[in-house]
Amino acid sequence: MQLGQKNKMKLENLSFVGPCLILVGIMVYLPFVMSMYYSMTKWNGIAKEPIFIGFQNFINLFTGDQNFVRSILFTAKYSILFIVVVNIISLLLAVALVKKLKTANILRAIFFIPYIMSMIIVGFIWRFIFSQGFASLQAMTDWGIFKLSWLGDTKLAFYSIIIVSIWQAVGFYMVIYIAGLQAIPDDVLEAATVDGAGGSYRFFHVVLPLLGPSITTCIFMSLTNSIKVFDIILALTGGGPGGTTYSVTLDIYREAFQNNNYGLGAAKSLVLFVIVLALTTFVLHIFKKKEVEM
Amino acid sequence: MKKRLLSLMMCLVLAGGVMSGCSPKTTGADAADTVKEAEAPKAADAEQTETAASDEPVTITIFQNMPEYTDAINAYIEEYKKVKPNVTINLEITQSDYPTMLKAKINSGEIPDVFATTAGGEIEAYAEYSYDLSNEPLAAAMTDAVKVNMSYDGKVYGFPIKSNTFGMIYNKELFEKAGITAPPKTLSELEAACEKLVAIGVKPFTTGYKEWWVQKHVFQHFFDAAQPDDVGGLVKEFIAGKAKFADYPTINDNFFKFVDLAVKYGDDKPLETDLSAEIAAFATGKAAMICGQGPWVEADILKINPSAQIGFTGYPVSENPADCVIIAGADQALRINKDSKVLKEVVELYNWLYTSDYGKKWFSEVAQVIPPIKDAPIPNLQIPTAMQEILKTEKAGDLYINYSLDSFHQKFGEIIQSYIAKAYTKEQAIKEIEAVWPQLGVAQ
Numbered sequence: 001m002q003l004g005q006k007n008k009m010k011l012e013n014l015s016f017v018g019p020c021l022i023l024v025g026i027m028v029y030l031p032f033v034m035s036m037y038y039s040m041t042k043w044n045g046i047a048k049e050p051i052f053i054g055f056q057n058f059i060n061l062f063t064g065d066q067n068f069v070r071s072i073l074f075t076a077k078y079s080i081l082f083i084v085v086v087n088i089i090s091l092l093l094a095v096a097l098v099k100k101l102k103t104a105n106i107l108r109a110i111f112f113i114p115y116i117m118s119m120i121i122v123g124f125i126w127r128f129i130f131s132q133g134f135a136s137l138q139a140m141t142d143w144g145i146f147k148l149s150w151l152g153d154t155k156l157a158f159y160s161i162i163i164v165s166i167w168q169a170v171g172f173y174m175v176i177y178i179a180g181l182q183a184i185p186d187d188v189l190e191a192a193t194v195d196g197a198g199g200s201y202r203f204f205h206v207v208l209p210l211l212g213p214s215i216t217t218c219i220f221m222s223l224t225n226s227i228k229v230f231d232i233i234l235a236l237t238g239g240g241p242g243g244t245t246y247s248v249t250l251d252i253y254r255e256a257f258q259n260n261n262y263g264l265g266a267a268k269s270l271v272l273f274v275i276v277l278a279l280t281t282f283v284l285h286i287f288k289k290k291e292v293e294m
Numbered sequence: 295m296k297k298r299l300l301s302l303m304m305c306l307v308l309a310g311g312v313m314s315g316c317s318p319k320t321t322g323a324d325a326a327d328t329v330k331e332a333e334a335p336k337a338a339d340a341e342q343t344e345t346a347a348s349d350e351p352v353t354i355t356i357f358q359n360m361p362e363y364t365d366a367i368n369a370y371i372e373e374y375k376k377v378k379p380n381v382t383i384n385l386e387i388t389q390s391d392y393p394t395m396l397k398a399k400i401n402s403g404e405i406p407d408v409f410a411t412t413a414g415g416e417i418e419a420y421a422e423y424s425y426d427l428s429n430e431p432l433a434a435a436m437t438d439a440v441k442v443n444m445s446y447d448g449k450v451y452g453f454p455i456k457s458n459t460f461g462m463i464y465n466k467e468l469f470e471k472a473g474i475t476a477p478p479k480t481l482s483e484l485e486a487a488c489e490k491l492v493a494i495g496v497k498p499f500t501t502g503y504k505e506w507w508v509q510k511h512v513f514q515h516f517f518d519a520a521q522p523d524d525v526g527g528l529v530k531e532f533i534a535g536k537a538k539f540a541d542y543p544t545i546n547d548n549f550f551k552f553v554d555l556a557v558k559y560g561d562d563k564p565l566e567t568d569l570s571a572e573i574a575a576f577a578t579g580k581a582a583m584i585c586g587q588g589p590w591v592e593a594d595i596l597k598i599n600p601s602a603q604i605g606f607t608g609y610p611v612s613e614n615p616a617d618c619v620i621i622a623g624a625d626q627a628l629r630i631n632k633d634s635k636v637l638k639e640v641v642e643l644y645n646w647l648y649t650s651d652y653g654k655k656w657f658s659e660v661a662q663v664i665p666p667i668k669d670a671p672i673p674n675l676q677i678p679t680a681m682q683e684i685l686k687t688e689k690a691g692d693l694y695i696n697y698s699l700d701s702f703h704q705k706f707g708e709i710i711q712s713y714i715a716k717a718y719t720k721e722q723a724i725k726e727i728e729a730v731w732p733q734l735g736v737a738q
Contacts, residue, residue: 152564242565243709258700
């Protein structure tokens with residue numbers, strides 16, 4: 001009887017999970033395995049038969065391809081700056097917005113709204129602000145800051161992208177931190193106060209350690225999101241000026257679909273996969289270790 | 295228990311749906327086979343039954359880019375219904391990412407009957423999918439320049455719905471106001487004209503240097519002047535890594551001189567001006583000359599300023615006025631899938647568009663483009679009319695952009711952007727262009 005029940009349960013579980021499993025398999029894992037194959041071929045995405053060339057693509061990638069190395073460096077620079085800045089700002093905002101302000105709810109909504117918008121639209125809005133908007137502001141105020149070519153200067157374009165992506169993402173991380181802050185029980189904080197902990201001491205030695213799970217989540221999310229950055233760059237600069245703002249994903253896209261080197265593009269995306277996998281496991285491991293139990 | 299059964303059945307239905315999603319491919323192939331079998335006997339006695347067979351209802355699928363001509367294309371489809379009521383045409387037009395979508399369709403085996411590519415390098419890349427049109431009436435109707443752009447290995451593999459022209463667009467009124475009597479034909483005349491325009495408080499240039507493709511449009515005039523008789527041959531030399539910029543002063547020095555001039559006398563933030571900013575600056579009279587554009591901007595300029603007086607001329611590329619020519623030809627092609635089930639009907643449709651009386655008028659009156667065919671009227675627009683005037687007395691340059699792939703042109707645009715941003719010196723830029731041309735110029 002019990003055995004029959006168990007088998008039935010198994011069947012039921014399978015029938016619920018099965019359709020999803022098949023879909024995910026077809027949409028995610030099958031293309032993944034296929035791209036492993038394509039990464040070992042020379043294929044332009046058009047021809048009927050890809051030519052098998054073994055590991056030649058990977059060899060070319062690390063010996064002759066400056067674009068890829070440049071885009072990895074760009075993405076690394078971007079990721080570090082993005083992770084640090086976005087987490088600090090969103091944590092500060094969260095701390096400010098859990099206080100009992102009258103406008104707290106409205107402010108939370110205001111900071112969260114950019115996150116709901118699609119990245120491409122955010123990109124186009126900011127492109128308009130940087131070019132036409134700043135031109136009009138310059139005509140009105142004559143301030144030097146508006147005269148700078150924010151998207152046309154090779155160095156400034158990088159910071160423009162950082163500013164816009166932080167503006168877009170900060171609301172999301174803020175919400176995670178707010179949830180984390182609200183979950184800290186009041187009695188712990190009261191106990192700390194009674195024991196004589198001041199404001200900043202209480203924050204750094206009581207609140208921050210208890211926020212561990214939120215911090216892990218936020219760092220992890222911002223890490224994966226920043227390595228995969230694509231659409232906002234596409235909309236803002238399209239990789240320009242002079243190809244200085246290509247991220248790895250944009251470089252893969254260009255290689256596979258614009259340069260018609262599908263095989264090389266697949267090889268690049270596999271390398272990216274390995275990098276993301278290694279980095280995230282490493283980071284997750286470190287932060288998990290540091291978390292404290294509540 | 296009943297509930298459980300219900301949910302189990304729902305799951306099965308869902309799973310079944312997933313499965314059936316995969317199945318049409320096989321049935322589709324089966325269907326194709328049966329159609330072929332059915333057609334085989336028909337082909338045998340096609341001679342007697344040709345008229346009867348062509349009355350059967352058929353469906354043609356067209357998948358192309360250039361949404362700006364959607365209305366015009368629908369107009370000829372409408373008109374063709376009157377000629378052949380049995381032909382239904384499914385038109386699918388997209389702009390964003392057309393090449394990617396086309397590749398997806400081809401790889402999934404759903405090749406449309408008619409599809410679009412660029413001319414030049416892609417003519418070769420898609421040759422194995424394209425029907426050879428060399429002996430069709432539409433190939434005979436093409437202008438010679440267009441036919442060259444559509445051919446690979448001596449065979450005509452495509453046909454354009456418009457011919458194109460490239461040159462420098464200028465504002466006639468502003469030129470007159472500044473006291474410039476004739477458009478500049480040499481680089482020193484160009485510099486003098488810029489000074490005159492600055493004197494009346496007008497910005498001489500708007501460059502659009504944010505767009506990488508602007509560079510290839512401008513550069514081709516300089517490249518054509520380097521070896522006017524065999525542009526394709528010289529490109530091949532560069533792709534083979536044999537030719538050097540240093541041997542051709544128009545591309546080695548004059549082009550960079552022009553870029554310097556355009557930046558000096560151009561927009562405040564050159565690498566931020568895109569196409570729309572460029573059009574706005576020109577149409578509102580803030581700038582007197584546009585870089586790297588052609589007839590396609592005329593409609594947008596007139597939308598902002600209906601009374602704009604648009605002039606059209608070649609780029610000054612040297613100190614010899616004879617080098618200053620406009621360029622004409624076709625850079626986009628429609629292709630007919632050679633494995634199409636309705637091949638005969640598709641070919642018939644485009645022979646009709648290229649040779650019938652309606653078709654001849656369609657180019658200039660409905661689509662308002664420069665016709666790709668001989669003896670058809672030119673549309674009543676300023677740039678095409680100017681082109682026709684110029685071509686009465688001068689020869690047009692060759693379409694250099696067709697001889698390399700866009701992968702190279704894009705990299706080229708980025709290198710020149712770096713030069714404008716002062717990240718590269720002229721020598722570094724040239725060195726990198728020479729290095730990437732062999733890698734990206736042709737399909738590997």
